[in-house]
Amino acid sequence: MSEELSEKLDVLTDLFKRRLSDDLDKRKLLEEQARRIQQAEGALFRDLQLPLVLGVAAVIDRIDRHEGEEREFALAIRDELLELLAVNGIREVPTDTGFDRATHEAAAARAEEGSEPGTVLEVWNRGYARHGWVFRPARVVVAL
Amino acid sequence: MGVIGIDLGTTYSATAIVRGPSPEILENREGERLTPSVVVFENGxxxxxxxxxxxxxxxxxxxxxxxxxxxxxxxxxxxxxxxKEYRPEEVSALVLKRLAADASMQLGEEVRDVVVTVPAYFDDARRTATKDAGEIAGLNVLGLINEPTAAGIAYGLNKQQSGVFLVYDLGGGTFDVTIMRVTGTEFDIMATGGDRNLGGFDFDNLLMGHVATRIRDQGGPEVRESDKGEAELRAQCEQAKRRLTSMPQTIVRVSAEGATFQVPVTRAEFEELTASLLARTEVTVDEVMENAGVDWDKIDRILLVGGSTRMPMVSAMVQRMSGRMPDIGINPDEAVALGAAVYADTLGAAAGGAIARIPVAVSDVTSQSLGTIALNERNIAQNSIIIPANSKIPVKREKSYYTVQPGQRAVDFELTEGDDEDLRYVTVLKSTELLLPPGLPDEAEIRVVMAYDIDGVVHAEVFLGATGQSLGAVELQRDNNLGAHAVEQMRNAMRDLEIL
Known part of the structure; x- marks a missing residue:
């Protein structure tokens, strides 16, 4: 009887191990497929949407610099464009945190009295990220 | 373990691998397909x-x-x-180490075996330095490959029977043109040349100058006077240049001093503005073709490499010169890395006793002629080539020379590098005096044997023709390159170095 039990236990153990191995294989396969889907989705964004998004970002840059007539109207259009980007998963990179090389590009640097080194003194261009990918860093002036 | 190809560029680098039926670019940890070849030392x-x-x-x-x-x-x-001093090899090693680390992250396994690309014009010292950089980075450099050869592989030239191909490579900051003969899977460089100070950046500069002038014509300020103004102008002009690759005209819009200025630019205007730059590439192409001794009817295919070849005027010019359409279809920024990956896959498979997914054979060749200095029939010292450029490695050649007087007791032996007979255009790599035995007759034969081994090391030995007696051996240790000990030390120092 104990021999029979032992045999059954061996079979069950073997089955369990094989199932576990199958599960691990399937999980790996799923992870690999998820990676590929994410990669393909990223490539699609890069090829199809990115040029358009960068074009919109350039328009926003110009509105940011606009100091002439109809400023209120221009700013309203800018905010609408920023909202449009946000709705499509594109987030603006924060610039009130001090210089962060992961999201900012130093366009220039200068010493400024009263400013700690690394402080963002000016923002020349806003930066944008999508799903954590900073496809356009904010171009900033950094305090030395 | 993954084996990758690395396009180690002047301004940008890229890595690629073969995992399936075709090579693919590996993104870096920031999600970019190109990595700037820039190193900053932040607090050491x-x-x-x-x-x-x-x-x-x-x-x-x-x-x-x-x-x-x-x-x-x-x-x-x-x-x-x-x-603390950092040699160019060490700085380059930092770039390579980071590229390999990013590739490892992407692949989920450590990358150690690599193939690195080099320009076809790189001499042996620069090739050795590149290989040393890989070793210092802790990588196993399976081989180096010429950039145009790698581009050719990406374009599938290795699948053709044979032919002569021209690679026109206009990048961001440099221009290279190479003519190569492909026989089966062998690539031989016939001639190469370029302009190291010409690239897409120069096209941008001319457009910026034009737009700045038009803004002044509209009563606007000199926008390039401030850093911010210049940065905006450059960004707008770069984008306009890109738009003009697919549109016949565009408008460059620049904001300055509270006003917005709009400058329309047509593709024809842009092409006229930059015609002198394109003409410089045309002159170089002509020179290289002359050096290769070929006419357009001998060129089977023309490949465009480098992001700046996206400008339609480039393919139009090449078409006008050659009478045929150049090949397009591969991303010109990525072709070199993709080809290097195919070669890396072949070398990696061979090292592991496996079969490559996309097999290719590339013969390594000497980049420059090696020889010695001898008197010609008019008694004038000139460069006498023993191993011509583009000889397949390993190679061993010999040539006989003769003493100039009876009882001569010594000869000056120089090891030269260069293709010209004129000594002004030749580099003397090594110079030594070799003693001769007494009692030699006039015009005694002196045999010079030169060999270039698989690792690129040059060996030379001089023999007395009559007896075969060795008069001396020379092994070339290039002064500009690191010795094996120094490479080992740097490799050890870099092993635990944290690179951000």
């Missing part, structure tokens, strides 16, 4: 790539760019605040 810690480029303006004195131009040269590429 090296920072490489995208973030280094972003930090460059803050730490200009601690930023090293364009190190590829210094490869094979003696001296430091960077000296830190403590006086």
């Amino acid at each position: 810690t090296p920072l490489v790539g995208v973030e280094a480029k972003r930090l460059a303006a803050v730490l200009p004195d601690d930023c090293v760019e364009f190190v590829k131009r210094k490869m094979g040269e003696p001296g430091a590429a960077y000296v830190d605040a403590d006086g």
Whole structure:
């Protein structure tokens, strides 16, 4: 009887191990497929949407610099464009945190009295990220 | 373990691998397909790539760019605040180490075996320096491959029977043109040339000058007077240049002093503005074709490489010169890395006793002629080539010379590098006096044997013709390159170095 039990236990153990191995294989396969889907989705964004998004970002840059007539109207259009980007998963990179090389590009640097080194003194261009990918860093002036 | 191809560029680098039926680019940890070849030393810690480029303006004195131009040269590429010197090989090693680390992250396994690309014009010292950089980075450099050859592989030239191909490579900052003969799977460089100070950046500059003038014509300010104004103008002009590749006209819009200025630019205008730059590439193409001794009817295919070849005027010019359409279809920014990956896959498979997914054979050749100095029939010293450029490695050749007087007791032996007979255009790599035995007759034969081994080391030995007695051997240790001991030391020093 104990021999029979032992045999059954061996079979069950073997089955369990094989199932576990199958599960691990399937999980790996799923992870690999998820990676590929994410990669393909990223490539699609890069090829199809990115040029358009960068074009919109350039328009926003110009509105940011606009100091002439109809400023209120221009700013309203800018905010609408920023909202449009946000709705499509594109987030603006924060610039009130001090210089962060992961999201900012130093366009220039200068010493400024009263400013700690690394402080963002000016923002020349806003930066944008999508799903954590900073496809356009904010171009900033950094305090030395 | 993954085996990758690395396009180690002057301004940008890229990595690629073969995992399926075709090679693919590996994104870096920032999600970019190209990595700036920039190193910044931040408080002594090296920072490489995208973030280094972003930090460059803050730490200009601690930023090293364009190190590829210094490869094979003696001296430091960077000296830190403590006086520690970094050779070009070490800085390049930092870039390679980071590229390999990013590739490892992407692949989920350690990358150690690599193939690195080099320009076809790189001499042996610069090739050795590139290989040393890989070793210092802790990588196993399976081989180097010429950039045009790699581009040719990406375009599938290795699948053709044979032919003569022209590779026109216009990048961001450099221009190269190479003519090569492909026989089966062998690629031989016939001639190469270029302009190291010509690239897409120069096209941008001319457009910027034009737009700045038009803004002044509209009553606007000199926008380039401020850094901010110049930065905006450059960004707008770069984008306009890109738009003009697919549109016949565009408008460059620049905001300055509270006003917006609009400058319409047609493709024809842009092409007229930059015609002189394109003409420079045309002259170089003509020169290289002359050096290769070929006419257009002998060229089977023309490949365009480098992002700046996206400008329609480039393919139009090549078409006008050659009478045929150049090949397009591969991303010109990525072709070199993709081809290197195919070669890496072949070498990796061979090392592991496996079969490559996309097999290719590339014969390594000497980049420059090697020879010695001898008197010609008019008693004038000239360069006498023993191993011509483009000889397949390993190679061993010999040539006989004769003493000039009876009882001569010594000969000056020089090892030269260069293709010209005129000594003004030749580099003497090694010079030594060899003693001769007494009692030699006039015109006694002296045999010079030169060999170039698989690792690129040059050996030369001089023999007395009559007896075969060795008069002396020379092994070339290039002064500009690191010795094996120095490479080992640097490799050990870099092993535990943290690179951000």
